[in-house]
Amino acid sequence: GAVVSQHPSWVICKSGTSVKIECRSLDFQATTMFWYRQFPKQSLMLMATSNEGSKATYEQGVEKDKFLINHASLTLSTLTVTSAHPEDSSFYICSARPGTSGGAGNEQFFGPGTRLTVL
Amino acid sequence: RKEVEQDPGPFNVPEGATVAFNCTYSNSASQSFFWYRQDCRKEPKLLMSVYSSGNEDGRFTAQLNRASQYISLLIRDSKLSDSATYLCVVTNTDKLIFGTGTRLQVFP
Numbered sequence: 222g223a224v225v226s227q228h229p230s231w232v233i234c235k236s237g238t239s240v241k242i243e244c245r246s247l248d249f250q251a252t253t254m255f256w257y258r259q260f261p262k263q264s265l266m267l268m269a270t271s272n273e274g275s276k277a278t279y280e281q282g283v284e285k286d287k288f289l290i291n292h293a294s295l296t297l298s299t300l301t302v303t304s305a306h307p308e309d310s311s312f313y314i315c316s317a318r319p320g321t322s323g324g325a326g327n328e329q330f331f332g333p334g335t336r337l338t339v340l
Numbered sequence: 341r342k343e344v345e346q347d348p349g350p351f352n353v354p355e356g357a358t359v360a361f362n363c364t365y366s367n368s369a370s371q372s373f374f375w376y377r378q379d380c381r382k383e384p385k386l387l388m389s390v391y392s393s394g395n396e397d398g399r400f401t402a403q404l405n406r407a408s409q410y411i412s413l414l415i416r417d418s419k420l421s422d423s424a425t426y427l428c429v430v431t432n433t434d435k436l437i438f439g440t441g442t443r444l445q446v447f448p
Contacts (some may be wrong), residue, residue: 237413244348253434255435255436262348262440263385264427264438264439264440265438267435267437283359291399314383316436318434333382334381334383
């Protein structure tokens, strides 16, 4: 089946630093990748939709200058949390949708997530 | 109002029990419907798609009622390994909209 990896799986950083999270589709090409955030006991909230070679589309309320997304290739998207603060501590999950018929319709394949803790 | 609503639970049931989860969605234009399973501190994993005609996959049965904007999941003969959070998910264009999930705990 389609595999998506994320790196790192967890990260602890100091307030004010920037953190980069990578999302890779390992065995398929993904023209579209999605970034979600999940706070404890809450649902996954879509942050942005990333299309290869173009600018990401951000959901309402998500600051594009704070959460920088780059989707430079068909197998890699990165999310950079700039000037992280404790309130950015969360579980960040990416998903990838195959660009061909590798998936059924809207099916998205999720990465294992990255747990960010900002001190 | 949340776009996808679920009872958060927890549902505590003994092994072998039958348990049902419900979900309602607010956008009548929603196109596809899914149940995902999420274990603690893990990513969500697709359990099954949901169709108006109803569909079954082993011990799991899903049902969609478009008129009532209601989705259900029935788990028969619960196993300890079924303990997880079950997420109701609908699509709006190409976006997945997640419910907050219903927590299931199966005990021996």
